[in-house]
Amino acid sequence: MPTIRVLQVEDSRLDAELVLTELEADHLACEVRLVDDEPGFLAALDDFRPDIVLSDLSIPGFSGQHALELLRQRDEDLPFIFVSATLGEEAAIEALRNGATDYILKQNPARLASAVRRALSEAEARRASRRAEAELIRAQRFESLAMLAGGLSHDLRNLLQPLLLAGDSLQDYQDDPRLARLGKLVRDCGKRGLDMVHSMLSFASGARRAEQVRLGTLFSAFDLLMQGSVPHTMTMELAIDDPELSFDGNHTELQQCLLNLCLNAIQAMPDGGHLRVEAAQTALPADFFLPGEQPRSGRYLCISVVDDGPGMEQAVLDQIFEPFFTTKENGTGLGLLSCKRIVGSHGGVMRVDSQPGRGTRFDLYFPLEQRAAERDQDDRSYLEGAAERVLVVVEEAGQLSLLADTLDAWGYQAHASQSGTAALQWIEAAGLPDLVVLDADMNLFTGARTLAALTEQGYGNAVILLARPGATPDLHELPPLEHLYVVDKPVTTQVLLRTLRKARQADGRGS
CATH class of the missing domain: 3.40.50.2300 (Response regulator)
Structure with missing residues (x-):
């Protein structure tokens, strides 16, 4: 078990040391913060972020019961164990009803370590269950959205069909520049509306078919999805080396990947900043690849998401692709993992570069197949x-x-x-x-x-x-x-x- 952060609410330093000795004797590695008043307790909850609270019942000017009430207002899962010499049976039952995890008598501390282990395990199980429940609710919400989008898409496509055909017909009147310009405007509006319908329907339904993805179309659809999500304190820039570049991929999954990375960047910069999404071709040598990756040298498309936010420490970088690891209060810890799996399913690899105070850069590399030159079918x-x-x-x-x-x-x-x-x-x-x-x-x-x-x-x-x-x-x-x-x-x-x-x-x- 990794080192656990223990917040002790205790006015007796001797009793606090006895509790710590009991845990160490059972090979529990602990980092301890000791407090004995309400301001210190609240500050420790924010700064120390404990894994468990061990509290005496009676403290001059404060009380264990009040500490429990304050904790439950913030976190319903964090384990809270009373360690007291004065806890009677009726008081112990009342404490459990009020949200305490367990109680230990100071006179009989032998069960403390096992109680701590069980409390931590049960708390993690409850969090995992809530995460699974939240994911299920979100999946059901997306399923409802997909049904709604599917019902609307047919009527929207019928409305857009005349715009596409009429716009092309009007553009043929080259001897009348005014009609030609009107035709281009009508056609472009129809195509933009179609792109929006296709993107929203495709993303909501989670289509997984392989297709030819045109880079310019992917970025245009992504730009439409991001409209309204970028706060006015931020700027977002899209830069494409070759909009006509096409490659084998899944349009929906690639959008999901870009959305995850960009929304993460936006949340990491609450005070504003700059976000850049760029795409360019590059050549990767065989020694670029890490152990466990297939070393396929050749041409790759590199899509990068770059922000100038606070960056990440090495300890966070080491865990960002672990399931359920998150630094956000309401995060699921699955976004970056799903991005990595999407890139891997396309035969590509993913890299991240970040340092505190220097922003974060995610590079997604997708292999490009050599394609024979095709006849110009617009002639x-x-x-x-x-x-x-x-x-x-x-x-x-x-x-x-x-x-x-x-x-x-x-x-x-x-x-x-x-x-x-x-x-x-x-x-x-x-x-x-x-x-x-x-x-x-x-x-x-x-x-x-x-x-x-x-x-x-x-x-x-x-x-x-x-x-x-x-x-x-x-x-x-x-x-x-x-x-x-x-x-x-x-x-x-x-x-x-x-x-x-x-x-x-x-x-x-x-x-």
Whole structure:
């Protein structure tokens, strides 16, 4: 057992030494603070931060019972043991009812050491139980938030869809700079709103899928989440070496990691300060890695969270990644541990540098894979259609009209159907289309039923399914679809056109 801090409330130095001798005889290493009045007791609770209080019952000008009352007003778990020569049976029972942990008679101190060990163990068990209960309550709160966010996200995405498509369409009017500027404003507002919805929903639901994370998107979403959390006495700076850099990772977990580190830094600087989050590529040699880490030299992305706060002493640094270790009054001691596990799950490593009075720096290193140069898919000639007939099936009239107009403007022949029934009627009259763009969230004749009816009619080409993220309909009862592309809603013009291009190539229609 490590050294325990014992606060003794005792006016007799001789009796205090006898108590200490009893503990040392049982191999309990103790650091002791002796007080005999109320001011000294309160000061010791703040400065000494004891692990246990041993108190006499009767002290001139003070009392053990009053000391117990003062302690319980501050801490309901800290062990408090009466060590007295005058404690009768009725008084002992009353003391236990009032919150004392145990009582020991000075005439019979043999049980003192075992009582101290048991009291400390029970107190730690109660704290662990409360931490677990708090974590459960927090998990339940996040689950409720995720359900609420999921319910709202569908309507918000439908509201944002016209902004994204209309903004792109307006930008094509290059001969009218005013309309082009308006288009850019509308599109940017739609994208910013979509980023906010995606970030909040993703963070609340705790999605764990691997994906391509674009650095600029990650930082933009993180900036949105941090708005309102940075006090006016602080400044936060974001600096990115290459916003277009992409790497394999989990967007939600990376946000959680950055949030943990930044909120910790903010709480460490109650009087204000400067917080900087930066990202740059670096090369790590094999000798950079510590024992127990996989020494993989090569290119890494380094994301750093740097503050100019009070810093940490070496004793704190040695324990910051231990479960439940915290220096905050209401901390769980799990934040930094979860950050380290997230970085490790990405194949990376984490470093911390801090000294008292010199701030703190956390460096997160993520491995970067060498990626082949990709073709510029924003080139207009690459994305334009070749008069392919595209059947667009969407229930919401505004979205349907914008999607059809967008496809017409990019060289496709779009036919708009507001229901699966209308789509089938069009097929009977005009024949099978070359491509199908289908909303997965239709109500009366669902997306899955429409797909089934299309295949019964003999359609076997590509289908672009517009679906809410994480809510792809169950298609297991349908015949296998060789070319099915699921695209998150709301869809941007560029994503839609790239997916159509991919579908054309799969069908042998694109060059």
